[in-house]
Amino acid sequence: MRIVIIGAGQAAASMAARLRVRGHDGPLTVIGSEPVAPYQRPPLSKAYLLGDMGLDRLLLRNEEWWAEQEIELRLNESVNAIDKAAKLVTTDHGSLPYDALALTTGASPKRLPDAMGGALSGVHVIRSLSDVDALAPQMQAGRRMVVIGGGYIGLEAAAVGRKLGLHVTVVEAAPRILGRVAAPQTADMMRELHASHGVQILEASGIERIVGPDRVEAVALQGGRNLPADLVITGIGVLPNVSLAKEAGLHIDNGIATDDQGRSSDAAIWAAGDCASFPWQGERIRLESVGGAIDMGELVADNMLGAGRIYEPKPWFWSDQFDAKLQIAGLGTGYDHIVSRKGDGTHGGSVWYFRMGRLIAVDALNDARAYMIGKRLIEAGKSPQPDEIANAANLKVLL
CATH class of the missing domain: 3.50.50.60 (FAD/NAD(P)-binding domain)
Known part of the structure; x- marks a missing residue:
């Protein structure tokens, strides 16, 4: 064959x-x-x-x-x-x-239309090796970088920009960052993490266009504000x-x-x-x-080869930003209840998603134990009561 x-x-x-x-x-x-x-x-x-x-x-x-x-x-x-x-x-x-x-x-990656300045020099996306090879030489300390889109790709790029010494602003059109993929509690943790490293995040801020004759000079927001920019990264989905x-x-x-x-x-x-x-x-x-x-x-x-296996996914994801690791197990779409737990560090904790009393996902920032326990529970089809998760002195008892 x-x-x-x-x-x-x-x-x-x-x-x-x-x-x-x-x-x-x-x-x-x-x-x-x-x-x-x-x-x-x-x-x-x-x-x-x-x-x-x-x-x-x-x-x-x-x-x-x-x-x-x-x-x-x-x-x-x-x-x-x-x-x-x-x-x-x-x-x-x-x-x-x-x-x-x-x-x-x-x-x-989705790109901004040419009419909005999406084709200007200095406007980048991050998906392929060639994308990053083109972007890397532009990431120079002291430059002003605007990231359009407050999803995981945009936030990861923002974190790298700050670590390299750029001045970074993230612009999100929706009311908050991570609006399509995470609960408000997770977004709050990530927003605080970025603010502590000097990233400016503008939410509920739509883009009018990217300004420049040939190369990007600024990002014009709806409402009249202009953000000076030496380079732009668009992270608006795929x-x-x-x-x-x-x-x-x-x-x-x-x-x-x-x-x-x-x-x-x-x-x-x-x-x-x-x-x-x-x-x-x-x-x-x-x-x-x-x-x-x-x-x-x-x-x-x-x-x-004829196995006839049924696909039963066990979703898991991760995102590294600054020195923090966000680990995700399950899919939190359609949740109707959230339980949050504080972590041990300054930036850390876990967010547990429930739908009709069933545990469906967990986000864990710098909390590997919460991630592993949540992942095991979800994959086993086990759902502790929300107050058990909130009040447990040691999450291991949930297993």
Whole structure:
């Protein structure tokens, strides 16, 4: 069986490795549009941007591993079309037949429209190695950096900017930072952390446009205020890369729609990672996370070989900002009750999310014990009473 994987990120690397481990010894090809082998993305906006991690440590596998596993890694190659009837992939280098095809095309950052100054020099996004390589030389001490978007990517970039000595302002259009992904209590902890390091956060502040003839000079806010800026980072979310799948006639619903085994609307085509949506607890979701890419990539590999496994995700995430670590277990969407606990340090604590009496998620800032216990409880389907969590002298008793 000839297997082709389109996209060369975490999901692709995990899928390819799993296929070999599970005994697939047929032709296996991974096609990536970037010129570099699959690498870790989370350190890009942190250790790599700071200069604490080189490209060699970013790579998920070294060059020798791909050769040893007899995996054809085709880099700097773009896929133009998928012919489902002929089971043929066409790229800018030719065509390739497949028996089973996997789409791990990831997601792309949303950008401000050109009319709002999104194309000006000095305006950056953070998603790929080339994005960060272009940004890093601009991160010079004393410069003024404006971050548009108060989500995790924006806050991580703000933290790196301050550590490098830039003057940093975060602008969030919503009433508060982390509005789509975390409870107000978690946002409060993160806001206090950033304020203690000198980051200015402006909430409920919409962007009118980025000002400059050719290069950014300022960010104009709705209401008339101008923020002088030497560079701008936009962290306003991502969109799944579905154009190739859509043109091939695959069903699209919040990403490339798959069933609970990772199969798309075409029986020979699968999807995994940030580009794929799947059924979960009565809705269709995507998991934009390393853990999700690894788990779903391995699941699809197993199911390509006939395992018939059902995808039952156990979501977990993390975000490093300054010297603090925020760890998240579960998905807190749709919560109706929150319990907060203080941590031991100055900036720390945990936030526990409940829906109809059931524990569904925990955010833990500099509180690894709360994270691990919360994660174990959620994955075991156990839900202590909210007052038990609030009043426990030692969280271990909850287990």
